[in-house]
Amino acid sequence: MAVSTLSDLLDAGVEGRKILVRCDLNVPLDGTTITDAGRITASLPTLNALLDAGAALVITAHLGRPKGEADPEFSLAPVAEKLGDELGRYVQLAGDVVGPDARERANGLTDGDVLLVENVRFDPRETSKDESERAAFAAELASLVGEDGAFVSNGFGVVHRAQASVYDVAKLLPAYAGDLVQSEVDVLADLTGDPKRPYAVVLGGSKVSDKLAVIEALAPKVDTLVIGGGMCFTFLAAQGHGVGSSLLQEEMIDTCKDLLAKYGDVITLPVDVVAADGFAADAPHTTVASDAIPEGKMGLDIGPDSVAAFAEKLTSAKTVFWNGPMGVFEFEAFSAGTRGVAEAIITATGEGAFSVVGGGDSAAAVRTLGLGEENFSHISTGGGASLEYLEGKELPGVTALERGN
Numbered sequence: 001m002a003v004s005t006l007s008d009l010l011d012a013g014v015e016g017r018k019i020l021v022r023c024d025l026n027v028p029l030d031g032t033t034i035t036d037a038g039r040i041t042a043s044l045p046t047l048n049a050l051l052d053a054g055a056a057l058v059i060t061a062h063l064g065r066p067k068g069e070a071d072p073e074f075s076l077a078p079v080a081e082k083l084g085d086e087l088g089r090y091v092q093l094a095g096d097v098v099g100p101d102a103r104e105r106a107n108g109l110t111d112g113d114v115l116l117v118e119n120v121r122f123d124p125r126e127t128s129k130d131e132s133e134r135a136a137f138a139a140e141l142a143s144l145v146g147e148d149g150a151f152v153s154n155g156f157g158v159v160h161r162a163q164a165s166v167y168d169v170a171k172l173l174p175a176y177a178g179d180l181v182q183s184e185v186d187v188l189a190d191l192t193g194d195p196k197r198p199y200a201v202v203l204g205g206s207k208v209s210d211k212l213a214v215i216e217a218l219a220p221k222v223d224t225l226v227i228g229g230g231m232c233f234t235f236l237a238a239q240g241h242g243v244g245s246s247l248l249q250e251e252m253i254d255t256c257k258d259l260l261a262k263y264g265d266v267i268t269l270p271v272d273v274v275a276a277d278g279f280a281a282d283a284p285h286t287t288v289a290s291d292a293i294p295e296g297k298m299g300l301d302i303g304p305d306s307v308a309a310f311a312e313k314l315t316s317a318k319t320v321f322w323n324g325p326m327g328v329f330e331f332e333a334f335s336a337g338t339r340g341v342a343e344a345i346i347t348a349t350g351e352g353a354f355s356v357v358g359g360g361d362s363a364a365a366v367r368t369l370g371l372g373e374e375n376f377s378h379i380s381t382g383g384g385a386s387l388e389y390l391e392g393k394e395l396p397g398v399t400a401l402e403r404g405n
């Protein structure tokens with residue numbers, strides 16, 4: 001990665017300067033309680049290094065996918081509090097993103113101060129397809145750190161998004177890769193060169209439309225592609241099975257048919273699923289064959305036979321990349337599939353495989369199910385970002401840094 005790094009910025013000196021840092025603080029929440037702070041703790045080394053060197057920080061981040069307007073459900077308030085605890089210093093939260101409150105607070109920052117502005121996705125220009133709108137928003141973000149400012153990209157989980165606070169702003173300020181972006185890209189590079197075979201990829205989770213596209217690019221590169229979680233139902237539908245009220249991307253059924261025709265020998269789908277009456281922790285549920293999901297039932301986990309079939313593929317792999325839980329692991333009743341697949345990957349790792357878990361919720365699953373981060377070769381903070389990297393796609397947030405300075 002030919003980019004300027006945090007060390008270059010520290011060598012240039014940050015004392016008395018305001019530094020804009022893009023983090024991925026998109027943590028899972030239960031109401032206002034953070035259920036896994038992994039992405040916050042992963043951000044700390046870079047933030048602490050800058051603060052220790054005398055910088056004042058303006059941090060930008062998103063939370064969830066609000067609709068381009070302020071929405072209390074997606075406020076970064078819980079994140080500001082947790083970040084303050086972790087940094088051991090007060091983190092101010094601006095009531096807006098680039099409005100009067102953010103500007104006034106940014107103006108008043110002195111060395112060692114930390115300001116988090118509100119969820120950048122409260123401003124519709126952040127994710128706009130119109131480059132000039134994004135550029136205008138990026139300019140307002142850049143102005144928060146003034147003439148002498150710099151930009152540090154430290155949100156690996158979001159570098160696959162060509163969004164204003166990730167991509168456009170890097171063109172307006174001297175731009176540097178934070179330690180998290182640099183170290184994640186370095187590790188993932190090991191998976192793109194000449195991975196040890198068999199190479200298995202496990203896909204699940206709920207961002208079906210984002211990640212179905214990844215399969216076309218990954219399938220030819222891997223020996224096994226295991227698909228569970230919310231991802232599998234569009235494939236089951238493509239095989240002509242009813243999926244009840246499970247997560248389904250109807251407009252992608254034909255794509256899945258094509259993928260199965262082309263890569264059927266590589267793709268493994270669940271043979272059974274845990275079908276529930278609704279989306280709730282205590283929903284009555286039963287395990288059914290994946291070609292017999294009853295009308296009105298919702299598949300919330302893969303079943304035990306699927307776990308066994310997936311485990312057989314995974315335990316013999318020498319390289320494993322896993323993104324996306326196999327079920328709604330946040331509910332105990334639907335966590336067995338995720339646990340079972342994780343245990344198979346742990347077994348493979350114990351036998352010398354190189355294993356990477358990528359994604360906010362996937363990494364959270366490893367921690368909340370007590371599976372032991374140390375049992376995997378690497379836990380990545382980025383799900384979509386690492387998948388796109390493995391696909392060989394350009395990561396706009398990294399490209400922008402290469403172009404910068």
Ligand SMILES: Nc1ncnc2c1ncn2[C@@H]1O[C@H](COP(=O)(O)OP(=O)(O)OP(=O)(O)O)[C@@H](O)[C@H]1O
Binds near residue numbers: 157207230323360381
């Ligand atoms: N069968 C299912 N139906 C509905 N939701 C599911 C199902 N299986 C898993 N999920 C949900 O998928 C979510 C995680 O999906 P997601 O694609 O966001 O993964 P991730 O690891 O966070 O990756 P990224 O970092 O790209 O977001 C979890 O909250 C989980 O409850």
Ligand SMILES: O=C(O)[C@H](O)COP(=O)(O)O
Binds near residue numbers: 360
């Ligand atoms: O959770 C993630 O993968 C990142 O925070 C990016 O979020 P997004 O998929 O909503 O852009």
